[in-house]
Amino acid sequence: MSNAQIEIQLIAALAAMACAIPGVFLVLRKMAMISDAISHSILPGLVVGFFITQDLNSPWLILLAAVTGVLTVVLVEFIQKTRLVKEDTAIGLVFPALFSVGVILIAQNANDVHLDIDAVLLGELAFAPFDRLLVGDIDLGPKSLWVIGCILFMSLSLLILFFKELKMSTFDKGLATSLGFSPLLIHYGLMSVSSVTIVGAFDAVGAVLVVALIIAPAATAYLLTNSLKKMLILSLLFGVFSALVGYWLAHWLDASIAGSMTSVLGILFLLVFMFAPRQGVISAIFKEKQQRKEVSLLIFLLHLQNHEDPLERHINHLQEHINWHRIQAKTVVDLAKKNNLIEIENQVINLSDKGLQFTEEALKYITTNKPTAIEDLKNKFFLFRG
Amino acid sequence: MRNEKLAIKIDDLTVAYDYKPVLWDIDLKIPEGVLMAIVGPNGAGKSTLIKAILGIIKPIAGSVKIFGKPYKAQRAKVAYVPQKGTVDWDFPTTALDVVMMGTYGSLGWIKRPGQAQRKSALEALEKVGMLAFKNRQISQLSGGQQQRIFLARALVQNASIYFMDEPFQGVDATTERAIIKILKELRDAGKTLIVVHHDLQTVPEYFNWVTFLNVKRIASGPVKDIFNDDNLTKTYGINYKVAINP
Ligand SMILES: Nc1ncnc2c1ncn2[C@@H]1O[C@H](COP(=O)(O)OP(=O)(O)OP(=O)(O)O)[C@@H](O)[C@H]1O
Ligand SMILES: [Mg+2]
Numbered sequence: 001m002s003n004a005q006i007e008i009q010l011i012a013a014l015a016a017m018a019c020a021i022p023g024v025f026l027v028l029r030k031m032a033m034i035s036d037a038i039s040h041s042i043l044p045g046l047v048v049g050f051f052i053t054q055d056l057n058s059p060w061l062i063l064l065a066a067v068t069g070v071l072t073v074v075l076v077e078f079i080q081k082t083r084l085v086k087e088d089t090a091i092g093l094v095f096p097a098l099f100s101v102g103v104i105l106i107a108q109n110a111n112d113v114h115l116d117i118d119a120v121l122l123g124e125l126a127f128a129p130f131d132r133l134l135v136g137d138i139d140l141g142p143k144s145l146w147v148i149g150c151i152l153f154m155s156l157s158l159l160i161l162f163f164k165e166l167k168m169s170t171f172d173k174g175l176a177t178s179l180g181f182s183p184l185l186i187h188y189g190l191m192s193v194s195s196v197t198i199v200g201a202f203d204a205v206g207a208v209l210v211v212a213l214i215i216a217p218a219a220t221a222y223l224l225t226n227s228l229k230k231m232l233i234l235s236l237l238f239g240v241f242s243a244l245v246g247y248w249l250a251h252w253l254d255a256s257i258a259g260s261m262t263s264v265l266g267i268l269f270l271l272v273f274m275f276a277p278r279q280g281v282i283s284a285i286f287k288e289k290q291q292r293k294e295v296s297l298l299i300f301l302l303h304l305q306n307h308e309d310p311l312e313r314h315i316n317h318l319q320e321h322i323n324w325h326r327i328q329a330k331t332v333v334d335l336a337k338k339n340n341l342i343e344i345e346n347q348v349i350n351l352s353d354k355g356l357q358f359t360e361e362a363l364k365y366i367t368t369n370k371p372t373a374i375e376d377l378k379n380k381f382f383l384f385r386g
Numbered sequence: 387m388r389n390e391k392l393a394i395k396i397d398d399l400t401v402a403y404d405y406k407p408v409l410w411d412i413d414l415k416i417p418e419g420v421l422m423a424i425v426g427p428n429g430a431g432k433s434t435l436i437k438a439i440l441g442i443i444k445p446i447a448g449s450v451k452i453f454g455k456p457y458k459a460q461r462a463k464v465a466y467v468p469q470k471g472t473v474d475w476d477f478p479t480t481a482l483d484v485v486m487m488g489t490y491g492s493l494g495w496i497k498r499p500g501q502a503q504r505k506s507a508l509e510a511l512e513k514v515g516m517l518a519f520k521n522r523q524i525s526q527l528s529g530g531q532q533q534r535i536f537l538a539r540a541l542v543q544n545a546s547i548y549f550m551d552e553p554f555q556g557v558d559a560t561t562e563r564a565i566i567k568i569l570k571e572l573r574d575a576g577k578t579l580i581v582v583h584h585d586l587q588t589v590p591e592y593f594n595w596v597t598f599l600n601v602k603r604i605a606s607g608p609v610k611d612i613f614n615d616d617n618l619t620k621t622y623g624i625n626y627k628v629a630i631n632p
Contacts, residue, residue: 028474028477028478161496162495162496163498164490164493164496164498164499165490165495165496167479167487168487168490170474170477171473171474171477171479171484171487172472172473172474172487173472174442174466174468174472174473175473175487175488175539177442178440178461178464178466178491179461179462179490179491179543180461180462180491180494181490181495222478225478226478226479226480226523227478227479227480227483228477228478228479230478231478
């Protein structure tokens with residue numbers, strides 16, 4: 001690996017971490033889209049800041065742009081409070097307006113401003129190592145590495161200091177207020193950190209990737225854990241993982257780094273969404289199938305209990321009687337047999353003692369309207385689940 | 387009036403939503419150390435009264451004093467269990483974690499909860515019979531269990547005044563007994579408890595103080611003196627006959 005390659009990966013990984021921290025709280029507060037609004041509407045702040053400082057990496061420029069970001073949030077909330085429109089509409093009203101102000105400012109001063117809108121939206125990580133921080137003659141590394149590093153340090157410190165406050169005011173604003181904490185202060189603190197992070201990161205990685213880096217790792221981690229701390233750690237890991245994998249993917253495919261990082265983030269989310277053990281789609285489908293099979297089993301057993309006549313309990317008759325497909329009937333009979341709930345003699349099905357007991361208890365719960373108790377009953381009687 | 391310290395003193399309180407008054411000119415004195423029920427029909431303004439006392443809703447007139455001072459100065463002394471928690475149920479947090487949040491007030495900014503806070507949270511969970519569920523994500527608890535978690539959270543706040551908006555809603559009979567036992571213990575330890583309660587039959591058994599509310603304050607005082615058909619009829623509008631054991 002060349003020096004530049006290492007530097008690019010370092011910048012990408014630090015940017016991913018810096019974005020993941022506010023990202024977790026934005027996702028939990030159901031405010032993920034506000035990051036999109038901020039990332040677009042800081043453009044006028046950047047342009048005005050650039051007029052003043054003439055330096056794209058000046059801390060003042062970052063601060064000015066971040067103020068525009070917070071202003072976006074205030075505007076969105078103001079419009080929302082009028083109750084005339086919903087939050088997403090308010091976001092949709094504010095950020096294009098601010099973004100276009102930025103575009104007009106650039107267009108009118110095209111000769112003075114070396115700001116390229118494409119670069120703003122997509123960023124170009126590959127060029128990041130060329131812009132170096134020099135003190136006298138000493139080369140301290142890429143400027144954006146320093147910018148991102150400082151921002152990450154800041155948000156990490158704030159997170160550790162105010163973890164408890166952030167957690168409580170995100171979870172229960174009412175309690176936070178009544179215990180004398182100020183959720184409003186924390187809200188605007190979080191918005192400020194988000195804005196600073198977005199401004200700092202998007203110079204290196206572009207607006208689109210910034211939004212992806214904020215939302216995707218947190219949304220992915222959210223599917224996997226019940227603990228806020230674990231969610232934060234997972235988000236950081238997912239962010240770094242997609243930064244590194246995305247970088248090498250871009251390298252092999254000769255594609256845009258930001259683009260392939262975004263793709264990795266998307267694929268990662270999709271995989272977790274499908275296969276997550278508790279909330280995943282696959283496990284949900286599996287559970288539903290199990291439920292359906294077990295309900296069928298219950299109906300089947302109740303039918304057996306209800307009908308004395310051996311003819312009614314003949315395997316062939318059952319099929320037409322309960323009106324099930326051959327396959328379904330077979331799986332249900334197999335499941336009942338596996339659990340020793342039935343005995344089959346000369347193709348006539350009888351409830352076993354255990355089956356009889358189970359059916360009676362299940363019936364008791366059904367008639368007393370306590371269907372939830374059936375789950376416990378299943379655990380007691382079943383060796384194999386559906 | 388007995389010569390007792392007042393936990394809460396409300397004068398001429400009027401509260402409105404969108405300029406429609408839902409509480410009219412309320413005067414109320416609640417002595418320290420009572421277990422008080424607030425009774426009244428749906429929409430009487432019971433929840434609103436509590437919210438106004440706690441400054442969650444701004445009244446359009448009147449004043450509220452808690453131990454002689456405004457609520458803002460007394461926040462640390464007050465715990466509140468809302469009627470329906472407006473929390474994010476899908477938040478990645480466990481029952482124990484939620485109860486621990488009750489201790490944050492005594493910690494103040496930045497300081498983190500430690501072993502002492504954890505211990506008192508576990509004790510509170512034990513008291514409400516939820517210790518076995520301490521590591522459950524809160525959305526995976528039943529309604530009554532969630533209610534008990536919020537009760538435990540109020541307990542660890544170690545307040546002087548507790549407000550509980552229908553704590554028995556959706557709670558089974560055994561749990562209700564267990565909770566009322568805890569509340570009585572708190573009262574006997576000198577705490578003041580204000581509980582919105584709907585089951586009129588159990589008022590004399592559970593509480594020693596009662597306030598009848600229906601937009602206006604109908605009556606307020608010791609259960610044995612004022613919990614009678616007359617006040618019930620005034621509050622609920624229909625003829626009430628409740629068998630009260632003296
Ligand atoms: N946010 C609100 N905006 C407008 N009106 C409200 C609001 N909340 C409550 N109200 C109205 O104020 C009145 C009092 O409501 P409140 O919730 O205090 O009643 P309650 O006595 O607690 O009733 P319940 O027994 O049903 O809990 C009701 O008429 C209700 O419709
Ligand atoms: Mg109410």
